[in-house]
Amino acid sequence: MGSSSSRLDRVPGAKDLMEETGFSETNILCLYDRFEVLDREERGYLRLEDFEAIQQLAVNPIGDRIIGAFVFPGRETLDFPSFVRVLAHFRPTDTTWSRSGSQPEPANSRTRKLRFAFSLYDQDGDGKISRAELTEMLQAMLGMQVTDEQLQSIVGRAIQEADLDRDGAISFDEFKKSVEKVDIDHKMSTRFLR
Amino acid sequence: MGASVCSGLRAALIQVLVLLLFCNPGNCEIQESKPAASTVVPGVKPYHNEANEPQAFPDPEQGSLPVFTMDYPRIQVPFEFTLWVLLASFAKIGFHIYHKITIWIPESCLLIAIGLIVGAIMHSVKEEPPAVLSSNVFFLYMLPPIVLDNGYFMPTRPFFENIGTVLWYAVVGTLWNSIGIGISLFTICQFEVFGLQDINLQENLMFASIISAVDPVAALNVFEDIGVNEQMYIVIFGEGLFNDAVTVVLYSMFTFMADMPTVESSDVFLGVARFFVVGVGGVLFGLLFGFVAAFTTRFTHNVRQIEPLFVFMYSYLAYLVAELFAISSILSIIVCAITMKYYVEENVSQRSCTTIRHVVKVLATISETLIFFFLGVITITTEHEWNWAYILFTLLFAFIWRGLGILVLTQIINPFRTIHFNFKDQFGLAYGGLRGAICFALAFTLPDNINRKNLFVTASIAIIIFTVFIQGISIRPIVEYINIRRTNKDMNTINVEIHTRVMEHLICGVEDLCGQWSHYYWKDKFKKFNDRVLRRILLRDNRAQSSIVSLYKKLELQNAIDLLDTPMGDLSAAPSIISLHDEKKEASRPKKKFLAKDVRKMHDILSKNMYKIRQKTLAYTNKYNLPDESQNREILIRRHASIRRSLRPGSCRELNIPRSQKYFSLQPGGDLESAFVLRRRSHGEVIQIQRDDGIVFSRLQMSGVSPRSSSRSLIPLKRLNTIEETRSSSLRGRKGPVPAPRRHSSNRVKDDEEEDGRVPPRGWTPEEDDNRGNPLLRFPSQRSGGPGGS
Numbered sequence: 016m017g018s019s020s021s022r023l024d025r026v027p028g029a030k031d032l033m034e035e036t037g038f039s040e041t042n043i044l045c046l047y048d049r050f051e052v053l054d055r056e057e058r059g060y061l062r063l064e065d066f067e068a069i070q071q072l073a074v075n076p077i078g079d080r081i082i083g084a085f086v087f088p089g090r091e092t093l094d095f096p097s098f099v100r101v102l103a104h105f106r107p108t109d110t111t112w113s114r115s116g117s118q119p120e121p122a123n124s125r126t127r128k129l130r131f132a133f134s135l136y137d138q139d140g141d142g143k144i145s146r147a148e149l150t151e152m153l154q155a156m157l158g159m160q161v162t163d164e165q166l167q168s169i170v171g172r173a174i175q176e177a178d179l180d181r182d183g184a185i186s187f188d189e190f191k192k193s194v195e196k197v198d199i200d201h202k203m204s205t206r207f208l209r
Numbered sequence: 210m211g212a213s214v215c216s217g218l219r220a221a222l223i224q225v226l227v228l229l230l231f232c233n234p235g236n237c238e239i240q241e242s243k244p245a246a247s248t249v250v251p252g253v254k255p256y257h258n259e260a261n262e263p264q265a266f267p268d269p270e271q272g273s274l275p276v277f278t279m280d281y282p283r284i285q286v287p288f289e290f291t292l293w294v295l296l297a298s299f300a301k302i303g304f305h306i307y308h309k310i311t312i313w314i315p316e317s318c319l320l321i322a323i324g325l326i327v328g329a330i331m332h333s334v335k336e337e338p339p340a341v342l343s344s345n346v347f348f349l350y351m352l353p354p355i356v357l358d359n360g361y362f363m364p365t366r367p368f369f370e371n372i373g374t375v376l377w378y379a380v381v382g383t384l385w386n387s388i389g390i391g392i393s394l395f396t397i398c399q400f401e402v403f404g405l406q407d408i409n410l411q412e413n414l415m416f417a418s419i420i421s422a423v424d425p426v427a428a429l430n431v432f433e434d435i436g437v438n439e440q441m442y443i444v445i446f447g448e449g450l451f452n453d454a455v456t457v458v459l460y461s462m463f464t465f466m467a468d469m470p471t472v473e474s475s476d477v478f479l480g481v482a483r484f485f486v487v488g489v490g491g492v493l494f495g496l497l498f499g500f501v502a503a504f505t506t507r508f509t510h511n512v513r514q515i516e517p518l519f520v521f522m523y524s525y526l527a528y529l530v531a532e533l534f535a536i537s538s539i540l541s542i543i544v545c546a547i548t549m550k551y552y553v554e555e556n557v558s559q560r561s562c563t564t565i566r567h568v569v570k571v572l573a574t575i576s577e578t579l580i581f582f583f584l585g586v587i588t589i590t591t592e593h594e595w596n597w598a599y600i601l602f603t604l605l606f607a608f609i610w611r612g613l614g615i616l617v618l619t620q621i622i623n624p625f626r627t628i629h630f631n632f633k634d635q636f637g638l639a640y641g642g643l644r645g646a647i648c649f650a651l652a653f654t655l656p657d658n659i660n661r662k663n664l665f666v667t668a669s670i671a672i673i674i675f676t677v678f679i680q681g682i683s684i685r686p687i688v689e690y691i692n693i694r695r696t697n698k699d700m701n702t703i704n705v706e707i708h709t710r711v712m713e714h715l716i717c718g719v720e721d722l723c724g725q726w727s728h729y730y731w732k733d734k735f736k737k738f739n740d741r742v743l744r745r746i747l748l749r750d751n752r753a754q755s756s757i758v759s760l761y762k763k764l765e766l767q768n769a770i771d772l773l774d775t776p777m778g779d780l781s782a783a784p785s786i787i788s789l790h791d792e793k794k795e796a797s798r799p800k801k802k803f804l805a806k807d808v809r810k811m812h813d814i815l816s817k818n819m820y821k822i823r824q825k826t827l828a829y830t831n832k833y834n835l836p837d838e839s840q841n842r843e844i845l846i847r848r849h850a851s852i853r854r855s856l857r858p859g860s861c862r863e864l865n866i867p868r869s870q871k872y873f874s875l876q877p878g879g880d881l882e883s884a885f886v887l888r889r890r891s892h893g894e895v896i897q898i899q900r901d902d903g904i905v906f907s908r909l910q911m912s913g914v915s916p917r918s919s920s921r922s923l924i925p926l927k928r929l930n931t932i933e934e935t936r937s938s939s940l941r942g943r944k945g946p947v948p949a950p951r952r953h954s955s956n957r958v959k960d961d962e963e964e965d966g967r968v969p970p971r972g973w974t975p976e977e978d979d980n981r982g983n984p985l986l987r988f989p990s991q992r993s994g995g996p997g998g999s
Contacts, residue, residue, distance in 0.1 A: 045723075046723070049723055066722070069721055069722060070721075072718055072721050072722065075714055075717060075718045075721070076714055077711065077714050077715065077718065078718055081715060081718040081719070081722070085722075102719070102722075102723065105716070105719050131715075132708070132711065132712055132715065135711060135715065136711075149707075152707075152711065153707065156707075156710060156711070156714065157815070165811075165814055168811065169703060169811050169814065169815065172703050172808070172811060173703045173704050173707060176703060176704050177704050190708075193704040193705065193708070194704070194705060194708050194709075196705070197705060197708070197709055199712075202709060202712045202713065202716070203712050203715070203716060204716075205716060205719060205720050205723065
């Protein structure tokens, strides 16, 4: 245990990060090691191409969006605390956290996870998933085999199902409502980040 | 649709009948002339005996040259073997003509059923079945391919994550079952009313060890179709694999002890010691042969045609050597396959890799088909001894003890697991414990000095048939009904389907981002050891530089070869929705009423066409198919197609540039000839071409490597100057792997297209810096092996 605490010292701001995100010491250390692996040129921060170098992300249909969610538009770099903060979204939900309102909502709550997913769709950041954005997302995920008309019908149906206030786009609340039956905790957590 | 199904069925049935006719009995004279050495398929008479007598040797009185002779005994053994294999394969074809059959009835059931029919036919004409199931034939020829298949396609990541659980269930569970069932049956035998007094404890234990071996093939198929959670899947898979080893050990132990009049306590200790020797020895042998195989393939780059041979020979050797020392050959071959696979697939060519996988699957399928088929045949044709009490109690106890065992064991191991098994999972595990081939073989090879051998054989067959048919058929509806935790599949609304799919892709991406570390410490240690020691020794081409080279080669070659193989008809498999089109035309209002069947069609389209999540488990272990890597290819093809589309209108700027400058690998003013010469150099080399401004660009040749490797981050290469010149806004920020079909279909010299990546999505600011660009084509700055690399 002694050795790991000295290892923890080389991680800048580790204690604050642990408190803020709820990660354990081992997690922070693992994440830092991974950060260092990705940051090949040891600049202390990550840039877009470090993310792109990850092979599996390249073949992920929404890999580019995921990267975009990490490296926020307008910013060029990602330092370690931001890296950890984004990844904090994917911790399994704490069952002990109660909605007391005194502390800010932790990153891995259901709402925050859904917001993260929402931001993948909503590329222009207007708070709504428009028809075009949904079409784009579906296009990325569907194979070549689907014709445009089929795609449009599916998008039409999706919007029709979810759009409760009939404005032709899906807002965050409508999004939340449409997935209320889904076990978000299971779907949007990696079991490694416990 | 129905008509074609019917005609297809009819055709299959006719073929089966014709084949049966071929095997119908004839005279018995052939029996004596069969070669003594064969134990495989004696006894099935050829039909043409009835037609004309074989004239092997001309009648000496005739004195003239026979124009037409026939010599059946010479070819008898291989001929009959081939016929049997064909017959079983026709049966398989017949099943798959109508897809729905295999969903509701597992294939093993169908095979046994066909075997029963054939057995009935043979029995009614007083025919002897081929003596296939002698101990040697089964254990030396039929079992290794199946085990090799299981081991080779074992999903290693979930397996090693759950290895404690798997071993726990396999070893302790089997022991629990055997001893529990054995003792219960022994107590039943004590009752005089059943007439089973003469079966002593050792024999009961031996029998119990036979029937406690679960063979989860049917359960796995169902689980896979439904998509149960990964943990359950891997536990059943691993348990089925490893308890074979345990069973064989127990069986040999108990048969040995059955001969002995009394059992001393020292024998029990010896038994335990033997168990460890067997287990650990098997693993060691497997590792040894695995490493030797990997090392051998390091040197096979000049003899690519025989590369697959090494995989099979070494694994078979591992099996046989383990058999030699009477240690667990199953463990040995499994460990050998797991070890070998990782390194071999990096060393051998792409073609060899595909060949190996295909052949493993073929051999395994043949063996399994034959085993179940013969199970059916032999059920009818052996002499049975039926004792209601024993058999019914066997079934009862098998069920009870398995259920109890899973319950108790799970309670003990759950605290050590990160994802606990709930009761539904446990029920699935318990109910999925079907018996199969091993049980059958072991029962059949019981030594003859056991006086109630027939009873044991009958009871084993009864339990196999019961579990395979009843449990195998009913497990699917039950699993669906109790709604075991699934990995996917909540299809209430289109929205839910889309969003859950997005989330799954997201989690896959995040996992890749994090490098998927769980059990971090050991995995990391192993990785370091692997990189420092093992890879250097065992891999032919283990320079760190090759990671990017190999990735690029892999992607390119895979795409190119796959594109060659794909019949273009596959790409247009989407169903057309005619009714939706009509609706669109008539109702242009945004509010449309979607018919239920349109929704269903939408669900169909979505589920068929969405990229499957990179399920590392499921994609590997569909029992009858090879792992499906087409989705990666498809994503890359799509990206390539979208680039093409985006390039066409925006490419006017490029036309201004003289052609010679677009070829990265050509010197300005250089000729195509030299470019081709360089390209034709032997595969595996990285060609470095230097331009006069000193920037080195590595052209990568195709050389086959395995499609899978651990995810390593790519090392960027440096980009050529020409990219700056031709860069337009739409081409900026090229990222992602270069799609290979472009290279294939376009002019080989047009290398500039290699550089293109996707159009970047919105939300990124395009980069201007010329140090970045396509990460695949950068030259590692640390090792500027080429001259003048900056």
